[in-house]
Amino acid sequence: MDAKTQKYDRQLRLWGSSGQEALESAHILLINASAVGCEILKNLILPGIGQFTIVDPGTVSQNDIGSNFFLDFDSLGKQRAERAYELLGELNEDVKGNWAAKDIHSILKEDPGYLAQFSTVIATDITRETAEKLAALCWVGGQDANNRNPAGKKNITFVWVKTVGLFGAARIAVPEHTIVETHPDNVADLRIDTPFPELSAFAQSFDFDTEDSLEFGHIPYVAILLNYMDKWKQTHNGKIPSTYAEKNELKANIRAGMRSVDDENFDEAISSVLRSCQPTTIPSEIKALVNDPKCEHLNAESENFWILTRALRDYVNDHTKSDGLLPLSGTIPDMKAQTDSYVTLQSIYKTKAKQDVQEVSKVVESLLSSLGLAAGSISQQEIETFCKFSAFLKVIRYRSLEEEYHQPNTKQIDPDSVFPYYVLLRASDSFYDDHGRYPGEGENWEDDVDQLHANVGTLLQSWGIANDAVSKDLTHEICRYGNGAIHNIASLIGGVVSQEIIKLSTRQYIPMNNTFLFDGARSVSAVFAV
Template sequence: MSIDKSTKYDRQLRLWESTGQQKLEDSSICLINATATGSELLKNLVLPGIGQFTIVSDLPVTPDSLSGNFFLDDEDIGKPLAMAMTEKLVELNTDVQGNAINDNLNNILKNESPEFWNQFSAVVVCDFISSDDLDKLQDITWNKKIPLFVLNTVAFYGSLKLIMPETTVVETHDPSRLFDLRIDNPWEELKHYADSIHLNDLDDTDHAHIPYIVIFLKALTAWKQDHNNLPPRTYPEKKSFRFDYVEALSRDIKSETNFIEASQSVHRALQSTRVPQPILNLFENSKIKDGNLNYHTPMFWIYVKALKNFVIKNDVLPLPGNIPDMASDTTNYIKIQSIYREKALKDMNEFTAEVFRILESVGRSEEGINKALIATFCKNTALLHVAEGSKDLCNNSLINKVLEEYRLLMISMDLQACL
C-alpha cells in the first residue's frame, strides 16, 4: 500500500517541518554493536524515515539475546546478530534502507581506510569497546566532523556522550513562543497602517475587531508622548500602561475581545527590539573574521557573517514575519499579516544577497544553496545556538564540580566526627 509522505509523516512534519524531515531522510547512521538499546535507538529513527542505517557486529544471536531485544525471536538463533536485527528493523518502514556488516570494530579500523566513515552522518557506539578502538574511532570522526555518540546502559542507568568539534543549532524550537512584533520599533508600512485607523471614527462592531497590534502601537505612541519618549520600564509604569493606555482605548473592556486579549498580552507590546547578547557573541567569533572566511567555511558561519553585516546596516535582526492569532475580522488580520510577511520577505532577500556576496568573495558558487534553509535561518536568528565540543569523554567542569562536592562532603563528615 502506497501512502503519501505528507500523510505518513504528518506528526513529525509539524514538529521539525520539511527541512528537518529532509535532513532525516538524507542521513545515514552507523551503529557499532547490535545491543537491545541500539535496536531501540534505530527503531526510533526508522519509524520517522531515516535514510539508511548500518549495523556493525560480529556476534551471533544467542538465547540470551532474545531476553532484552524486541526485534529478535527464536528463529534468529544462530544467525548473525547484525543481519537479524536489520531484517526486522527495515520491516518497520519501507522507505528506509538497512545494511549489516558481520564484523567487529577492531577489524574495520585495521582493514578499512578512514574514507569508509565518510558515508555516515553519525556514528553511535553502544556498549563498551576497548579504549584503543574508541580513541582511533574518535580521532577519525573528530577530524571528519562526524558526530560520534557513545551510549552505555546498565540496568536502569544510562549515559550518552556526544563527541564533535562543534554543534550548531538553527531551529531550537524555543518553547516560549515569543513573537517579534516590533511594537517599539515599527517600520514605515506598519506605522502607516496603524495611523490609517482612527478608533473614534469606527462603529462598535469595527472597533471590537481591531487587531491588538494596532492597539499596542497607538497606546505606546501615546505613552511615549507623555513620558519623554521613554517606554514603560518599572512594574508600576507597566501596570499603568496596561490600564491607563491599553484598556483605556476600549469602549467596553468587559465585552470587546480584542481589547481583553490586548490587556492579557501586554507583555508583547513591551518587548524590546534588540539583538540578543548570545547572537552578539557569535558576531565576535574568530571564524567569521574576514581573514578566516574561506572556501571550506561551513554554511552556518557564512550565514552568521551575513547576519552580522545585516545587523550593521539595519541595527536589527531580520523580521521572522509570523504573528500570533488574535481577535480581529478577516480583512484586518490578513492586512496586518501581509505587512509582516512582506517585511520578512524584504529582509530575507537582503540577507540572501549578503550571503551570495560572501560566497562570491570566498570563491564559492551560489548554485545549490537551499533557499528554504535561508528562510528557516532568517526566522530563527534570535535563537541561534553554538556548542563547542571536546574530545574528552568527561567534561572538566563536571569533574571539578564532583570533586568539589566530594571535598565539601569530607569536610562536613570531619566536622561531625569532631562534634
C-alpha cells in the same frame, strides 16, 4: 498525496519535508547489536533514515534473546549482525541496511577511513578504550590521523550508550552542531517599541473615536498598543515605559480607553503590555554568535550556517538597512480583528520581513562571490528560514571525550541526583581496566563491591570531592546488576537516544548536551555537560 507522505504524515508535522530530507540522507552505524542498539535503530528505521549498518562480531546468545526483541529463538547461535539486520530491516522497506560480522577494530585496521561514510556512529557494549578511540576518529570526520584529507572533513556524531541493570547512560560528542530551526514556541516580533513607518501608518489608520461599537471592538490590539505607546512616548521624551509602575500606568491608560467589557481587543492589548515594553534588541546569545571567529574567518569550506551568520552580522551592522535589529520574522499571532484589517496587518509584517530577507540575500551573494562560491549556492528558501529564526539560532560545541577524561566538568552534575551514577559508571570502566571484566560479572558479585568502591574513592579523590558522595548501597546495586541488560531499560534509553539522534540528523530542535543519565529504580534522570 503519495503513500510515502501518508506513511510519514504524523512526523512531517514535527519536522517538515526539510527535516525528512535530512533524515533520509543519514547513514547510521551501530556498533554491536545489543538490546539498546537495536531499539535505537528501530526508532530510526521507522521514520525513514537513509541507511544503517550493523557491525558486530558476536553470535546470538540466550541472554540476547531474553533482552533483545529483534533476536528471536530461531536466531540462537547465528551471527548477531546479520539477524539484527534482517529483522530490523523488515520495519521499513524504504531504508537500506548493511551488516558486517566483524570487530570494529579489525575493520578499522583494514580501512582506516571506514567511519567517514557515516553521519552518526552509535557504539554500545564497548570498553572505555574503544570509545575513546572511536570518539577521537569521529571528532576529525572519521579520517585516520595519518592520512587525513582536510577537504573531506565533516562532522560525525558519536554516541556512546550504556545500560546496566536499571541504569542507562548516553554520551553525545560532535565538535559543532548548528541549528536554525530550533522550534521556539513563538517567533512573533511585533516591534511595538520601534514601529517601522508602514506599521505606524497602519496604526494611525484606525478611528478611535468611531461611533460604531463593532468597528471599535475590532481594532487589532497591535494598533491599540501602537496608538497608546505613541501617546506615551510623546509625553515621556520619546521613551517607552521601563519601570513596573510605568508599565502599569500604560495598562491603565489602555483600560481607560475601553468602552465596554466586551472589547476583547483591548484586553489583548493590556495583556501584551509587559512584553511590548521589552525593548527590541538582539539577544545576547545571537550577539555572541555573530562575533564568533567562524564568522570572521570564512572560507570556501565554511558551512552555510556560518556564511549566513556573517551575512546577518554585516546586515545588522549596516544601520541604514536594519536599524541595528535582526530581520523581522514576519509572523503575527491571532487576534480579534476584521478579516481585512488582519490580512492588511499580516501583509505589512510579511512585506517588511521580505525586504529584510532581500537585504540579507544581497550580503549573502557578495559573500559567496568573495569566497569563490557559485551565486545562488545558498538557496533563497534557506536564507528566508534563517532570517525568520535569526533570534533563535543555536550552536552547540560539545566537549570531547578526551576533555571529559582530562579536564572533567564534574561541577556540572547535580550532586543530589545523578552524580553518584556518573561516578559509578566511570569507576566501572576503571574496574574493567584492572580486571578485564565489569563489576559483578564474576562468579560471586558481592566480591567485587569493595574493589569497585575503592575505584570510586580513587576517582573522587582525583577530582577533590569528598569520599561520601557515593553511598555503598549504590555500589552494591551496580555489582548486583553484573553488567546485565534488561529489555525495558534498553527500550526506554533507546527511545531517548534515538530521539536525540533525530534532532541532530534533522538539524531541528535542540539536542541534549552532552550526557543523559537515568535510574529506573528511583525515577531519577538528568542531562549535563561533563
